Amino acid sequence: MTLMAALRCLTSDQNVLDVAWGRVEEKRSHVYVVANWKTKESAEMFLTSERKRDYHAMLSSASDNAQNPITYIVNFKPGFWIPNLLNRRTEVAKVFFQAPMSVELQREISAFLGKAGEHSSGSSKTIKAPVDCLVSQGWVDGLTEQNGKTLKGSLWLHGWRNSERERVWKTEYRPGVDPADQSKFLKVDEYWKVMLEHFGAVRWEEGHCNFIRIPDAAFQQPEN
Numbered sequence: 001m002t003l004m005a006a007l008r009c010l011t012s013d014q015n016v017l018d019v020a021w022g023r024v025e026e027k028r029s030h031v032y033v034v035a036n037w038k039t040k041e042s043a044e045m046f047l048t049s050e051r052k053r054d055y056h057a058m059l060s061s062a063s064d065n066a067q068n069p070i071t072y073i074v075n076f077k078p079g080f081w082i083p084n085l086l087n088r089r090t091e092v093a094k095v096f097f098q099a100p101m102s103v104e105l106q107r108e109i110s111a112f113l114g115k116a117g118e119h120s121s122g123s124s125k126t127i128k129a130p131v132d133c134l135v136s137q138g139w140v141d142g143l144t145e146q147n148g149k150t151l152k153g154s155l156w157l158h159g160w161r162n163s164e165r166e167r168v169w170k171t172e173y174r175p176g177v178d179p180a181d182q183s184k185f186l187k188v189d190e191y192w193k194v195m196l197e198h199f200g201a202v203r204w205e206e207g208h209c210n211f212i213r214i215p216d217a218a219f220q221q222p223e224n
Contacts, residue, residue: 003031006058008215010035013051015042020086021209029063032209034086040141041075073153076138077110086211089163093156095196095204099143101152106139109199113137113156135159151202 003021010033011019014190016034024030037043046052061107097109113135140153160166174185174193186194196204 003062004176006055006062007033009051009055009058011214013046015039015046018213020211020213022090022209023064025208025210027207030207031063032211033059034211040075041072041074044141047071047073052216068176072153072155072205074138075141076136076155076157085156086159086213087164089160090161090209090211091156091157091158092209093165093204093205093206094200095154096144096146096151097154097200099150099152106152107200108155109154110137110139112195113154146203149202163196189212 176191
């Protein structure tokens with residue numbers, strides 16, 4: 001069974017508008033598949049369908065990764081389905097917080113991530129825009145169980161123009177001060193870690209994905 005067969009299974013659902021997939025640069029055995037659904041309801045119906053079980057079985061068969069596939073429904077804001085965002089240098093961050101969470105806290109976290117996106121889109125006068133479009137963030141629908149803990153997940157997508165622009169921004173730009181030392185301005189990764197801990201993040205992971213957007217015609221071609 002091949003990955004393309006699994007993708008065909010997914011796109012055979014008439015409610016799927018578009019699909020992109022890619023391997024995680026830091027973990028080549030891991031693959032992200034992103035589907036754009038007509039409605040949230042159609043995505044929810046898929047999760048309980050026989051097609052979803054077949055799709056996961058095909059993904060498992062096509063992978064050398066022992067972990068079972070995981071599917072999330074995420075409402076990204078702003079609208080994320082922009083080709084320049086899901087490109088060949090997309091940074092994907094998954095962040096998990098202890099549940100339950102108040103709506104107010106979720107809004108505060110989303111506002112912080114949105115502000116981070118504004119910085120990376122070129123609000124710095126010394127560092128020109130390193131991304132092709134706005135950063136997009138969304139909350140995972142429902143709760144996630146991990147290691148006996150009930151967590152609320154959030155995904156953050158960041159489309160970089162190239163690795164060099166990303167490196168310069170992360171090493172030269174300092175978006176915020178250290179709460180423990182107001183005279184010290186933190187680098188991007190340091191600031192990200194401090195703020196996530198401030199918001200009560202339990203765990204997070206980041207990786208880069210080389211997304212390939214799949215047109216419908218790709219599924220009509222025979223496999224080699």
